[in-house]
Amino acid sequence: MGVKFKDITNPEPIEMKELEGKILTVDASNVIYKFLSSMRQTDGTPLRDLNGHITSHLNGIMFQTSTLIEKDIKPVYVFDGKAPDLKKETQEERINIKKESEKKYLEAKEVGDVVAARKYAARTTHLNKEIIKSSKKLLDLMGIPYVQARTEGEAQASYMVSQNDAWAVVSQDYDCLQFGATRMIRNLKLSKSNSKNLELISLEKTLKELNLTREQLVDVAMLVGTDFNKGVYGIGAKKGIKLIHKYGTLEKALESLNETMEVDAELIREIFLNPNVVHNYTIEFKRPKKSQLLDFLCGEHDFDEKRTISAIKKLQAKTAQSSLEDWF
Structure with missing residues (x-):
């Protein structure tokens, strides 16, 4: 879910x-979740x-990723590791939401309400x-590279961007800014009808416009509420x-409000x-393994062979070089 920072960021429109020619780190859990939901x-x-x-996730990864590669956009997937202990409460809340959605899905299905059934079914995704x-x-x-993160995938993806090993993080969550991603891309979709919504957010530009340091941005996030703390009731981003402008730090701001945090701010x-x-x-981007892909997708998972071969051709056309250096 991440921090609710939509109202304080000023994204720039960007065209596909x-x-x-750019490498983008992709929050794998975020993207796969969307494939499973939609x-x-x-x-x-x-x-x-x-x-x-x-097979919803396999469908999304194969056909949408091959289209990105065809457009000469190079995604690197980053998978979540073990979540920090402080995220336990957030995870439990999400589990409860899914259980409630499962109940409503079954009720809608029983009465034949297809629209409601589909809506609640998407919310049961895990x-x-x-x-x-x-x-x-x-x-x-x-032949698409991925990285297994130790903890949060967004943290790893953001770190890779901060080290200039990738140009931007693809994610919907503003946590990437707190994690130090210099750029993040939101609303990356492949259909032409949705390309107008593609957004670029620059960390440097955001901090300058808000007159904050990254450390202070993290303090604002804790006031609002993150995946690791509830925040202060009634405090939004603005x-x-x-x-933080007035008091400088989270601790002084909390003192002025006569509030305390339920967790140690230093841990967050x-x-x-x-x-x-x-x-x-x-x-490292490698050549796709055509025969093994056909066996896996068409043989094991009943994918359409003609469509799968078409996707493989897109991968082959742009991954003739065997190493990352050859892409520059």
Whole structure:
């Protein structure tokens, strides 16, 4: 979910063409979750093969990623590791929401309300070990690099951008700014009708416009509420900025409000400002393994062979070089 910073950022519109030749880190959990939520039958059931295995995520990864590659946009997927202990409460809340949505989905399905059934079914989406495992296998066969994060995938993806190993993070969550991503891309979709909504947010520009340091931005986030703390009731992003401008730090702002935090602020600062990330990752784009891709997608998961071959051709056309250096 991330921090609610929409009202204080000033994104710039950007065209897909401007992303050509650029490496983008992709929050894998975020993207795969969207594939699982949106790629469903009319009654809300996810796409499945003849053996009942869910394939919505494989469909999204294969066909949308191959289209990005065809456009000379180079995605690197970053997978979540173990979430920080402070995120436990947020995770429990999300589980409860999914349980409630599951109940409403079954009720809607029973009375034949297809629209409601699909809406609530999308909210029951969750990632499991099998979905992550099959996603990584598919990326390997496609020749698309991925990195396994130690903790938050967004932290790892943002770190790679901050080190200039990628140009921007693809994510919907503003947490990337707190994690230090110099650029983030929102609303990356492949249909022409949605290309107008593509947005670029610059960390440097955002901090300058808000007259904040990154450390102060993190303090504002804690006032508003993050995945690791609830925040102060009634404090939104704009009010949080005013408080930090006036008092300088979170602690002084809380004192002025006669409020306290239920968790140690330093622990949250550490998560955002000094995240536990992998430093020795490798980014290498390889040729797709055509025969193995066909066996995996068409043989094991009943994908349409003609459409799959078309996607493989897109991958082959842009991955003739074997290493990252050849892309520059």
